[in-house]
Amino acid sequence: MFGQPPSPALLDLVGDPVLTLRSDLSALRANPAARAWLGTDAAEGWRLLRQAAGSRLETWLRDAAHAIDTGRAPPPAPPLKLADGQRATLHLLRDRPNWLLHARLSAADPGEPPLGEWMALSPLPMLLADAASGAVLRHNAAFSQLCAGTPRQLNDLPDLLQALLGWSRGMPVPALSSLRAPDGPLVTEAEFVDPQGRHCWLQARLRLWRQDGRTLLQAVLEDQSLLHERDLAHQQLDALMDTAAVGLATFQPEGGWLKAHRKSAPFKGAGKGGVGSLQGISRDIVEPASLPEFERLQRALKKGDPVEVRYAVRHPELGRRWLLTRVAPGLLAGGRRTTSVVTLDVTAQAQAENALLLRAESERAVLDSVLVGIVTVGPDGIEWMNRSARRMFGCELEDVLGQPMGVLAPEDNEHAFHAEPGSDVFECRLRGRDGREFWVIGNAVQTPRDDGAEGGTQLTYALLDIDRRRQAEAQSRLAQASLARIIEGAPMAITLHEAHSLRIVKLNQAAAAMGGRSEAQLLGSGPEALFGAQQGERVAADMREALASLAVVQREYQVPAGSGTRVWDTRLLHLAGVSGDDAPELLLLVASDVTEQRAAEQARLQAAISQRELLVREVHHRIKNNLQGVAGLLQQIAARRPEVAPVLKEAVGQVQAIAQVYGLQVGASGPLVLKRVFDAIVGSVQRAQGRVITTTAEGGALLDDWCLPEAEAIPIALSLNELLGNALRHGDGAAARCQLICDPAGVTVEIVNTGHLPDGFELQNVRSGVSGLGLVRALLPRRSAILSLEQQGTDVLCRLELIPPSVVHNPATKPSS
Structure with a gap:
C-alpha cells in the first residue's frame, strides 16, 4: 500500500480506512475513513470487529506480524463480510514501533434478491x-x-404494537438506539389483541440499519402463542406425573423410543439411575x-x-x-402411528412381621x-444387654440371662434395682461382677415386647457410668480452688468484667491495690474505678474491641499515682462460653x-541514640579531616x-566541596540547612579560585526552612561547586x-557571569562526564532538579531549580500536624 510509513497527516487524506495499531494490535489512532467505518470510538469498534471475526482474524494478525518481523511475506488476510453486506480486505504494514492496518471495503453483493421479495416470501409479519x-416504508401482508x-x-x-416495535414518543427507545453492529437484535414480547379480537403472544426482533446518513428500523x-400453550401443557403434565408417580414414554414403529417425559418416573426417588419409562426396564431386572408377562408386553408394543x-x-x-404397564396406541396429525406407554409402581407393602423384625x-x-x-x-x-452394659x-x-435385675445390684434391699421402677431418674452405686465399684445415673421405663406378644411388656433400664464424671468434678473443684489461691496471691492485677456492662x-x-480501694468497694464498678476517669473511656473502648475480636488485645495505660504516673501493661481476653454454653460472657x-x-x-x-550521634559526628569529623x-x-x-x-585544581575544588558537607554535619543532626551548604560552597570556591562571588539571598524565614x-x-x-567554578572560569575575569x-x-x-554560549548550544546535548556540566548532569536528580542555561545580553544565566524530594522542610521549623 505504501512505500514508506506515511505521516499521520498523510493518513488523514487516504480515502480507505487506516488504523495505527500498538504492539499488542490494539487501535492507537484512526484516520477519518476508519472512524466512519468503525464509529466515533474507533478503538472500541476495532475490538468489537476482532471479537466478531473470531479466531480467523486473530490467527492472521499474529501470523502476519511474525512474518513481517522475520522478513517474510505475510499470508493473505481472510475475507471479512460485514453486517451491512460489505466485504473488507485487510493489509498489515510495519511502522515501528507500531503497525498500520489498511482496510479496502467493497460493496455488498448486488446479486441478492431485493428486500421486497424477502418480505413477501416471509410468513412472519415484517x-x-x-x-x-x-x-x-415497507410491510408485508402478515x-x-x-x-x-x-x-x-x-x-x-x-x-x-408501537411498544413491541421499540417506538415511543416519535423516536426509537434508547435500548434500540444503543445497539451496535456486532450485538444481537433487541427482543420484545407482549400479549396482543388483533383486529379480529384474537389474543396472541407476540415476540418482536428489532434492529436499526444505518447507511448513508439514514437510519431504518x-x-x-x-406469534409465540402455541409455544406458550405447549409449555403450559408440559407444566401441567409434569405436576400430574409427579403427583401420581407415573412413568410416561412414547414409542413409534418408525423411530423407536422417543425421549421420556422430563419429570416422570415409575420409581419415585430413584435418582439418576431410576427407570424413566418402559425403555429403562431391561430383561435383566425382571423376575x-x-x-412371560413381560414378553407379552413386548409383543403388544411391537404390534401396536x-x-x-x-x-x-x-x-x-x-x-x-x-409394576403395572399400560400400552395405548394412537394416531398423530399427518397419520403417523404412535404408542403411549404408562408405567405405574404398584408394589404392595411388606408384611407387618417382616417390617417389625427389621425395625x-x-x-x-x-x-x-x-x-x-x-x-x-x-x-x-434379664433378656438382653447391649455392649456398654456388658x-x-x-x-x-x-451369665445373667433369665435372672432378676437385682443380681447386678449390691446386697441392699433399698437399692433402685430391687425397688419398683418409676419414671424418676435415680443415682446409685453399683459393683460389677469383676469387683469394680462405680456410680451410675439412669431410669427405667416400660416398653412393648419386641416379639409383639399381646399385652406383653418389658422393663428397659438406661444406665450411664458417671464415676469418671464424679472424679472429674472433684478434680475440677480442687483445680478451681488452687487457681483461686494463685490468682489471689499473684503480683498482677486480675479482674473479671461482665461483657455487656463491663462491671x-x-x-x-493486686487489682484492689491498683484501684486504691477495697475489693467490696470496687465490685460492680466500671473500668474507670481502676484506671481513673481520664483513661476510663479509652479502656472501655479497648474492652469492647476485645469482645468483638475474640483475641487477646494488649494495651499500655499511664495512670496517675500520687505525684507521678504508673505504666500498666494490660491484656484483655473475651471469655465466651468458657464455663458452658449457659454461662454469662465475661472479659x-x-x-x-x-x-x-x-x-x-x-x-x-x-543512651544508644546519644552514643550513635557521637559516633556519627566523630566519623564526619574524621572524613572531613x-x-x-x-x-x-x-x-x-x-x-x-x-x-x-x-x-588537579578542579579535583581539589570537588574534594573541598565534599569536605565542607561533612564539616557541616559534624555539629548537626538530621538534614543540613540548604543556606549553610550554599554559603560554605561559595566560600570554598572563592578561596580555591581567588576570585570574588557576589551573593544574595531571598526568602526570609524560608532560608532556614529548606534542607x-x-x-x-x-x-x-x-x-x-562545578557551576560556580564554571562561571568563574568562563567569566573573562569579571566577578560572578x-x-x-x-x-x-x-x-x-x-548564577550570572559575563560570557557567550556557543552557537546552537543545547544543554541536553552535553554528555555526562567527570567535570563541568557533564558531571552536574550526572549528579543532579532527574525528576526533582531542573538545570537551565540561557544567554541574557552579554551575560550567561545558569538557573538550578530544586523541588522535593531533593529538598525537604526542616523538621525543627516545620509545624506539627
Missing part, C-alpha cells in the same frame, strides 16, 4: 420504517393483519416368574396392540418392585453402639506494673607538576553573581 420520521388498514406512520399504530414479529400387564422387577437400588434388628444395632448401658428385663428376668458390669449376657464481678488483691483483664521496666528501656534507648588532607596532597602535586595543575536530605547533600554540593531564592514551592539558585 416491517421497514424510517427511524427519523417514523414513516412506514403485518397488515395485525392492524386495521394500511399504516403510513408508526405513530398511527396501536400503543401496544427493521422489525420481524412472531423369572414375570418373564392395547394391553395392560403386571410384572415384578428386581431394581438395583430399590429392590423387588411390582427391631435395626434398633438393637443402634442400641448396641451407644455409650449408655441398656438392659431389658422381661417377666422371666462392659459396665464385667459379664456376658449368658467488675471479681478481682484479686478477663490482666495488668502488670511496668513503670520501672519502661523507664529503664527509655534510658537505654536515649581526611578529605582536607587529600586536597592538600593534590595541591602539592599540582605545584610540582604544572602540566596537570588545572585538572538537603543526607542522600542528596553531597551530589548537590558538588553540582554547586549568585542568588539563592527560597519560596514555598522549592529553591532556585541563579
Whole structure:
C-alpha cells in the first residue's frame, strides 16, 4: 500500500480506512475513513470487529506480524463480510514501533434478491420504517393483519404494537438506539389483541440499519402463542406425573423410543439411575416368574396392540418392585402411528412381621453402639444387654440371662434395682461382677415386647457410668480452688468484667491495690474505678474491641499515682462460653506494673541514640579531616607538576566541596540547612579560585526552612561547586553573581557571569562526564532538579531549580500536624 510509513497527516487524506495499531494490535489512532467505518470510538469498534471475526482474524494478525518481523511475506488476510453486506480486505504494514492496518471495503453483493421479495416470501409479519420520521416504508401482508388498514406512520399504530416495535414518543427507545453492529437484535414480547379480537403472544426482533446518513428500523414479529400453550401443557403434565408417580414414554414403529417425559418416573426417588419409562426396564431386572408377562408386553408394543400387564422387577437400588404397564396406541396429525406407554409402581407393602423384625434388628444395632448401658428385663428376668452394659458390669449376657435385675445390684434391699421402677431418674452405686465399684445415673421405663406378644411388656433400664464424671468434678473443684489461691496471691492485677456492662464481678488483691480501694468497694464498678476517669473511656473502648475480636488485645495505660504516673501493661481476653454454653460472657483483664521496666528501656534507648550521634559526628569529623588532607596532597602535586595543575585544581575544588558537607554535619543532626551548604560552597570556591562571588539571598524565614536530605547533600554540593567554578572560569575575569531564592514551592539558585554560549548550544546535548556540566548532569536528580542555561545580553544565566524530594522542610521549623 505504501512505500514508506506515511505521516499521520498523510493518513488523514487516504480515502480507505487506516488504523495505527500498538504492539499488542490494539487501535492507537484512526484516520477519518476508519472512524466512519468503525464509529466515533474507533478503538472500541476495532475490538468489537476482532471479537466478531473470531479466531480467523486473530490467527492472521499474529501470523502476519511474525512474518513481517522475520522478513517474510505475510499470508493473505481472510475475507471479512460485514453486517451491512460489505466485504473488507485487510493489509498489515510495519511502522515501528507500531503497525498500520489498511482496510479496502467493497460493496455488498448486488446479486441478492431485493428486500421486497424477502418480505413477501416471509410468513412472519415484517416491517421497514424510517427511524427519523417514523414513516412506514415497507410491510408485508402478515403485518397488515395485525392492524386495521394500511399504516403510513408508526405513530398511527396501536400503543401496544408501537411498544413491541421499540417506538415511543416519535423516536426509537434508547435500548434500540444503543445497539451496535456486532450485538444481537433487541427482543420484545407482549400479549396482543388483533383486529379480529384474537389474543396472541407476540415476540418482536428489532434492529436499526444505518447507511448513508439514514437510519431504518427493521422489525420481524412472531406469534409465540402455541409455544406458550405447549409449555403450559408440559407444566401441567409434569405436576400430574409427579403427583401420581407415573412413568410416561412414547414409542413409534418408525423411530423407536422417543425421549421420556422430563419429570416422570415409575420409581419415585430413584435418582439418576431410576427407570424413566418402559425403555429403562431391561430383561435383566425382571423376575423369572414375570418373564412371560413381560414378553407379552413386548409383543403388544411391537404390534401396536392395547394391553395392560403386571410384572415384578428386581431394581438395583430399590429392590423387588411390582409394576403395572399400560400400552395405548394412537394416531398423530399427518397419520403417523404412535404408542403411549404408562408405567405405574404398584408394589404392595411388606408384611407387618417382616417390617417389625427389621425395625427391631435395626434398633438393637443402634442400641448396641451407644455409650449408655441398656438392659431389658422381661417377666422371666434379664433378656438382653447391649455392649456398654456388658462392659459396665464385667459379664456376658449368658451369665445373667433369665435372672432378676437385682443380681447386678449390691446386697441392699433399698437399692433402685430391687425397688419398683418409676419414671424418676435415680443415682446409685453399683459393683460389677469383676469387683469394680462405680456410680451410675439412669431410669427405667416400660416398653412393648419386641416379639409383639399381646399385652406383653418389658422393663428397659438406661444406665450411664458417671464415676469418671464424679472424679472429674472433684478434680475440677480442687483445680478451681488452687487457681483461686494463685490468682489471689499473684503480683498482677486480675479482674473479671461482665461483657455487656463491663462491671467488675471479681478481682484479686493486686487489682484492689491498683484501684486504691477495697475489693467490696470496687465490685460492680466500671473500668474507670481502676484506671481513673481520664483513661476510663479509652479502656472501655479497648474492652469492647476485645469482645468483638475474640483475641487477646494488649494495651499500655499511664495512670496517675500520687505525684507521678504508673505504666500498666494490660491484656484483655473475651471469655465466651468458657464455663458452658449457659454461662454469662465475661472479659478477663490482666495488668502488670511496668513503670520501672519502661523507664529503664527509655534510658537505654536515649543512651544508644546519644552514643550513635557521637559516633556519627566523630566519623564526619574524621572524613572531613581526611578529605582536607587529600586536597592538600593534590595541591602539592599540582605545584610540582604544572602540566596537570588545572585538572588537579578542579579535583581539589570537588574534594573541598565534599569536605565542607561533612564539616557541616559534624555539629548537626538530621538534614543540613540548604543556606549553610550554599554559603560554605561559595566560600570554598572563592578561596580555591581567588576570585570574588557576589551573593544574595531571598526568602526570609524560608532560608532556614529548606534542607538537603543526607542522600542528596553531597551530589548537590558538588553540582554547586562545578557551576560556580564554571562561571568563574568562563567569566573573562569579571566577578560572578549568585542568588539563592527560597519560596514555598522549592529553591532556585541563579548564577550570572559575563560570557557567550556557543552557537546552537543545547544543554541536553552535553554528555555526562567527570567535570563541568557533564558531571552536574550526572549528579543532579532527574525528576526533582531542573538545570537551565540561557544567554541574557552579554551575560550567561545558569538557573538550578530544586523541588522535593531533593529538598525537604526542616523538621525543627516545620509545624506539627
